[in-house]
Amino acid sequence: MCSSQLFARVFFFFFFFSQLVLCVTEDGWTLGPGLVTHYKQYPPNTSKVYSYFECREKKTDSTKTRKVKYNKTVFYGLQYILQKYLTGKVITPQKIQEAKEVYREHFQDDVFNEKGWNYILEKYNGHLPIEIKAVPEGSVIPRGNVLFTVESTDPECYWLTNWVETILVQIWYPITVATNSREQKKILAKYLMETSGNLEGLEYKLHDFGYRGVSSQETAGIGASAHLVNFKGTDTVAGIGVIKKYYGTKDPVPGFSVPAAEHSTITAWGKDHEKDAFEHIIKQFPSVPVSIVSDSYDIYNACEKIWGEDLRGLIEARSADAPLVVRPDSGNPLDTVLKVLEILGKKFTPQENSKGYKVLPPYIRVIQGDGVDINTLQEIVEGMKEHRWSIENISFGSGGALLQKLTRDLLNCSFKCSYVVTNGLGVNVFKDPVADPNKRSKKGRLSLHRTQSGDFVTLEEGKGDLEEYGQDLLHTVFQNGKIVKMYTFDEVRDNARLKEFEVEELLH
Amino acid sequence: MAAPDFNFLLATDSYKITHYKQYPPNVNRVYSYFECRRRKDAQFNEVVFFGLQYLLKKYLTGPVITEEKIQEAKVFYQLHFKQAVFDEEGWRQVLEKHDGRLPIRIKAVPEGKIIPRGNVLFTVENTDPDFFWLTNYIETMLVQMWYPITVATISREFKKILAKHLKATSGSLEGLDFKLHDFGYRGVSSQESAALGGAAHLVNFCSTDTVAGLLMAQRYYSCPMAGFSIPAAEHSTIISWGRSREKEAFERLLDQFPSGPVSVVSDSYDIFKACKYIWGDKLKERVMERSEDSALVIRPDSGDPAETLIEVIKILEECFGSSLNSVGYKVLPSYLRIIQGDGIDLNDEGWSAENVFFGCGSALLQKLNRDTLHCAFKCSYVESNGKGMDVYKQPVTDPSKGSKRGRLSLRRNSDGFIETVERGVGKPEEDLLVTVFENGTILQEYSLDDIRKNCICTHGLVPHENESD
Numbered sequence: 001m002c003s004s005q006l007f008a009r010v011f012f013f014f015f016f017f018s019q020l021v022l023c024v025t026e027d028g029w030t031l032g033p034g035l036v037t038h039y040k041q042y043p044p045n046t047s048k049v050y051s052y053f054e055c056r057e058k059k060t061d062s063t064k065t066r067k068v069k070y071n072k073t074v075f076y077g078l079q080y081i082l083q084k085y086l087t088g089k090v091i092t093p094q095k096i097q098e099a100k101e102v103y104r105e106h107f108q109d110d111v112f113n114e115k116g117w118n119y120i121l122e123k124y125n126g127h128l129p130i131e132i133k134a135v136p137e138g139s140v141i142p143r144g145n146v147l148f149t150v151e152s153t154d155p156e157c158y159w160l161t162n163w164v165e166t167i168l169v170q171i172w173y174p175i176t177v178a179t180n181s182r183e184q185k186k187i188l189a190k191y192l193m194e195t196s197g198n199l200e201g202l203e204y205k206l207h208d209f210g211y212r213g214v215s216s217q218e219t220a221g222i223g224a225s226a227h228l229v230n231f232k233g234t235d236t237v238a239g240i241g242v243i244k245k246y247y248g249t250k251d252p253v254p255g256f257s258v259p260a261a262e263h264s265t266i267t268a269w270g271k272d273h274e275k276d277a278f279e280h281i282i283k284q285f286p287s288v289p290v291s292i293v294s295d296s297y298d299i300y301n302a303c304e305k306i307w308g309e310d311l312r313g314l315i316e317a318r319s320a321d322a323p324l325v326v327r328p329d330s331g332n333p334l335d336t337v338l339k340v341l342e343i344l345g346k347k348f349t350p351q352e353n354s355k356g357y358k359v360l361p362p363y364i365r366v367i368q369g370d371g372v373d374i375n376t377l378q379e380i381v382e383g384m385k386e387h388r389w390s391i392e393n394i395s396f397g398s399g400g401a402l403l404q405k406l407t408r409d410l411l412n413c414s415f416k417c418s419y420v421v422t423n424g425l426g427v428n429v430f431k432d433p434v435a436d437p438n439k440r441s442k443k444g445r446l447s448l449h450r451t452q453s454g455d456f457v458t459l460e461e462g463k464g465d466l467e468e469y470g471q472d473l474l475h476t477v478f479q480n481g482k483i484v485k486m487y488t489f490d491e492v493r494d495n496a497r498l499k500e501f502e503v504e505e506l507l508h
Numbered sequence: 509m510a511a512p513d514f515n516f517l518l519a520t521d522s523y524k525i526t527h528y529k530q531y532p533p534n535v536n537r538v539y540s541y542f543e544c545r546r547r548k549d550a551q552f553n554e555v556v557f558f559g560l561q562y563l564l565k566k567y568l569t570g571p572v573i574t575e576e577k578i579q580e581a582k583v584f585y586q587l588h589f590k591q592a593v594f595d596e597e598g599w600r601q602v603l604e605k606h607d608g609r610l611p612i613r614i615k616a617v618p619e620g621k622i623i624p625r626g627n628v629l630f631t632v633e634n635t636d637p638d639f640f641w642l643t644n645y646i647e648t649m650l651v652q653m654w655y656p657i658t659v660a661t662i663s664r665e666f667k668k669i670l671a672k673h674l675k676a677t678s679g680s681l682e683g684l685d686f687k688l689h690d691f692g693y694r695g696v697s698s699q700e701s702a703a704l705g706g707a708a709h710l711v712n713f714c715s716t717d718t719v720a721g722l723l724m725a726q727r728y729y730s731c732p733m734a735g736f737s738i739p740a741a742e743h744s745t746i747i748s749w750g751r752s753r754e755k756e757a758f759e760r761l762l763d764q765f766p767s768g769p770v771s772v773v774s775d776s777y778d779i780f781k782a783c784k785y786i787w788g789d790k791l792k793e794r795v796m797e798r799s800e801d802s803a804l805v806i807r808p809d810s811g812d813p814a815e816t817l818i819e820v821i822k823i824l825e826e827c828f829g830s831s832l833n834s835v836g837y838k839v840l841p842s843y844l845r846i847i848q849g850d851g852i853d854l855n856d857e858g859w860s861a862e863n864v865f866f867g868c869g870s871a872l873l874q875k876l877n878r879d880t881l882h883c884a885f886k887c888s889y890v891e892s893n894g895k896g897m898d899v900y901k902q903p904v905t906d907p908s909k910g911s912k913r914g915r916l917s918l919r920r921n922s923d924g925f926i927e928t929v930e931r932g933v934g935k936p937e938e939d940l941l942v943t944v945f946e947n948g949t950i951l952q953e954y955s956l957d958d959i960r961k962n963c964i965c966t967h968g969l970v971p972h973e974n975e976s977d
Contacts, residue, residue, distance in 0.1 A: 037739035037740065037764075037765070038741075038742060038744075038745050040739075040760075040764040040765075041741055041745035041757075041760060041761060041764060042744075042745055042748050043748060043749045043753075043756070043757070043760070046748065049744065049748065051744065085699075102722075102733075105732075105733045106719070106722065106733060106735070106736055106737055107736070107737060107738070107739070107768070108736065108768070109739075109767075109768055111739060111765075161744075162742065162744045162745075165694070166693050166694045167699075169694035169695075170694060170696070170697070170698065170699070172694075172695070173696075173697040173698065209521070211520070211521050211648045212521065212647065212648045212649075212651035212652060212654075212878070212885075213651075213654070213877060213878040214652065214655075214697065214701075215652070215655040215696065215697060215698075215701035215704065215705065215874075216652065216655065216697075216698055216700035216701040216704055217514075217519060217567075217649075217652070217700060218698035218699060218700035218701065219696075219697040219698040219700065219701050222697065222698055223697065234522070235521040235522040235523055236521070236522075237518045237519070237520065237521075237522055237584075237588070238518070238519065240584070240588070241515075241518060252587045253584070253587045253588055255588070256588055256589070256590065257522035257523065257588055257589060258523075258589070259523065259526035259529075259589070259593060260523035260526065261523075261527075261530055262523065262524070262527065262644065263886065263887070263901045263911075264527075264531075264538065264540065264644050264886070264887035264899075265527050265530035265531055266901075267887060267899040267900060267901050268531050268532055268535060268538065268887060268890045268899055269532045270897055270899065271899075271900075273532075276532075277530075277532070280530065280532075281529075281530045284526075284529045284530065285526070285529075285593075287591075288589070288590070288591055291523075295901075295903045295904075295905055296901040296902075296903065297901070297902055297903065297904065298903070298904040298905075299903065299904070299905055300904070301904075328905070329903070330903040330905040330906035330909050331903070331905030331906055336905060399878075400877045400878055400879060404697075404877045404878070405877050406697075407695065407870045407874050407875050408694070408695040408870055408874070409870065415694075416743065416744070417743065417744035417747060417748055420748040422748070427748075427750055429744075429747040429748050429749075429750060429751075430747060430751075431743050431746075431747050431775075431776040431777070432776070432777055433775045433776065433777065433778070433779065433809070433810035433811070434775075434777065434778040434779065434780070434781075434811075435775070435779065435810045435811025435812075435816060436810040436811055439810050441743075
């Protein structure tokens with residue numbers, strides 16, 4: 001019932017609610033109600049719950065059509081979540097009261113653990129008594145290894161470990177964006193090396209066009225920052241803010257862009273004035289690269305007649321630092337790119353580079369920013385190579401596929417309890433569903449190590465204590481409400497860089 | 509309102525900073541629109557319009573420009589483009605002339621309305637000739653409407669399927685609003701998306717674990733409590749008892765939650781044995797003593813969804829029996845139900861849809877993108893020197909990407925079908941688009957109650973069967 005009194009009361013709650021438990025955005029708190037009732041479900045006399053996160057390996061894959069394997073993942077994004085949602089005083093008396101009221105309405109019952117939260121408020125001044133140990137951000141780790149662990153540090157707060165699961169599991173997103181972006185970097189590196197002999201400009205070969213195609217402003221910031229782990233070109237400005245606020249770089253900004261047209265700035269001139277639009281825009285930006293979408297009516301005509309004839313002189317006068325970048329935006333990506341290159345090649349004579357591939361004159365380039373995902377990217381660079389075009393000629397833009405067309409299932413990101421202490425005894429626990437061996441979880445206390453041959457291995461059941469494999473690569477990053485270890489974005493980028501041996505592997 | 513450090517000037521695609529220099533000289537109006545383009549191979553033919561009010565309230569209303577923000581943007585863009593290209597003066601004019609409020613008009617379909625693909629859903633234009641460049645500056649933010657529209661649409665499509673099966677196998681639509689539970693919180697890309705997606709699902713259903721969606725509905729759509737949930741186990745609360753004590757874990761759940769429904773995930777080791785030997789034998793009496801209002805809801809969570817569901821229901825039938833309902837389908841005893849994590853396709857094996865609830869996670873809130881409904885924002889009309897011109901794109905490489913021309917309106921034609929009128933010839937009195945935002949102020953608001961009424965889902969719904977306009 002929405003009587004004005006009830007509405008006012010709820011609205012009043014909501015105002016204070018807006019900074020409730022575990023969420024410091026002004027939009028409110030963020031906990032799954034199912035979790036609200038879990039404190040009642042653990043065995044009696046449980047004094048610790050220990051859980052971990054991994055990108056599970058998929059040994060029996062029913063989707064054999066998947067071309068890309070994603071054998072390793074980039075660990076990124078925990079620092080954002082910790083700072084934004086888990087650090088400092090996240091519990092206050094008002095928040096507890098308001099949560100109690102809302103959950104009573106939501107469950108139509110009193111199930112909220114008021115006592116447990118008051119304990120945290122009083123003993124820890126509202127800081128969360130949990131410890132999180134994690135792999136350094138930017139680390140590239142094979143699937144099936146522990147990436148971080150979470151455990152309660154106070155016997156009264158055993159239930160807290162899995163309370164934070166929902167928030168922490170959202171790390172699947174920055175991990176998946178960064179991983180998918182890096183796999184595309186490998187593809188580009190391979191073909192760029194093969195067709196030009198070096199990797200110059202690699203970091204600008206895949207530009208983030210995804211701002212409008214993500215589900216929210218917050219997602220845009222997180223996703224764009226994850227792409228910038230591997231590349232430097234972006235139009236999703238929000239990502240740069242996230243990096244600045246939560247990671248920091250020594251350079252003033254971690255990502256760059258160039259002036260570019262959109263359809264409205266071309267079509268607003270009218271169909272018969274496409275040439276005037278093109279001319280006006282390139283003249284506005286004489287000394288930096290400028291990208292001009294050229295398919296509003298007919299991409300091939302635009303390339304052949306307008307760029308290739310009417311405005312040719314203007315283009316040839318541009319320097320290598322300020323090329324015209326022709327942008328197709330429709331049609332089959334590979335076919336369109338090849339045809340555009342062919343037409344431009346006829347009007348602007350290409351040179352052959354040291355590897356025997358054709359390169360357009362330095363004042364003209366192409367950017368393909370439509371329909372680009374990891375599969376079409378591979379098709380296009382392969383197709384260009386077959387037609388003897390160097391990858392120096394092209395860069396790519398990717399939107400939805402870069403930042404949105406991804407799910408938690410792509411890398412099987414999962415958070416599971418592996419160890420509990422009940423009646424003073426530690427017990428290794430796990431799930432092992434009969435109908436899906438891939439969903440089996442790890443047992444006991446976990447640690448991550450490097451073997452002598454340089455591979456990674458996760459030790460289960462507390463075996464890391466035996467010190468057979470040397471140091472645990474998991475470091476404590478969060479303890480009892482404080483962040484105790486942080487990484488700069490420069491460190492993240494360094495950890496995630498393409499290693500020489502990887503590039504060599506790609507070429508053979 | 510957005511967080512205090514949210515800078516509107518940094519909430520756009522970088523290239524849009526450079527567009528004010530690219531329009532023809534003397535342009536004084538740019539008019540654009542948003543649609544879910546029609547495609548021949550499209551899976552979904554109509555969409556639920558939802559979510560604009562959230563964007564307007566959070567990001568576009570009131571004074572969104574301050575001098576501080578202009579300075580921050582100026583410094584940033586200088587570094588980002590490695591040159592000065594930001595239109596500092598233009599934005600200062602917004603500040604000085606309009607107190608930092610956006611001189612923009614947005615007309616939109618009422619929220620909750622069901623509209624066929626290929627129709628205009630909202631239009632945007634500048635109200636002050638000096639700010640023609642503003643219309644498409646806000647494209648990036650407004651195109652994110654694709655998300656709540658797509659979630660609400662997919663959620664409603666699920667509802668249509670569930671309605672059909674429920675009606676056929678039980679004779680009524682009772683309980684339909686609780687049939688699809690949102691489990692998607694952990695599988696979305698951010699807290700904000702969880703809130704928005706969660707709220708979009710609540711347009712059609714009342715069942716959710718995505719609490720952020722409830723708060724979104726409260727704060728932005730005036731609904732004090734839009735959805736409900738029940739106590740439920742997760743794997744950790746079962747496996748923490750140890751493999752040999754699954755029965756004790758289950759029993760604890762029944763003890764802790766004696767009244768009201770309780771959901772228990774039962775596949776930690778072997779779903780079939782759990783159903784047959786624990787629920788169906790060791791704890792059978794405890795299950796049977798529960799009432800209809802405090803049913804045990806068994807949750808499988810692995811294996812092929814359809815096959816698992818059928819096998820589980822057969823085992824439960826063996827242990828607990830079943831009865832036939834008024835339309836001849838089998839129903840488990842009222843104290844026993846199943847919640848299936850995914851796999852909406854109900855099998856025709858003689859079981860009523862009354863037996864099962866569905867939970868949906870990433871398929872509901874994450875496994876969607878702007879191409880699911882082909883959402884696009886395009887300029888269709890400009891004015892220069894007071895003279896109007898219809899504009900459009902029509903790429904020879906993809907006719908389906910052609911855009912509409914001129915000023916647009918939306919009307920119901922004489923056959924009752926909704927259609928878009930182009931080229932400015934629509935009659936204002938027939939226009940279904942409503943001015944919702946003008947010069948920084950929201951002029952029309954909708955509550956979740958209004959929205960729910962607008963998209964009522966009845967069995968056998970046809971596209972134009974929408975009473976309330």
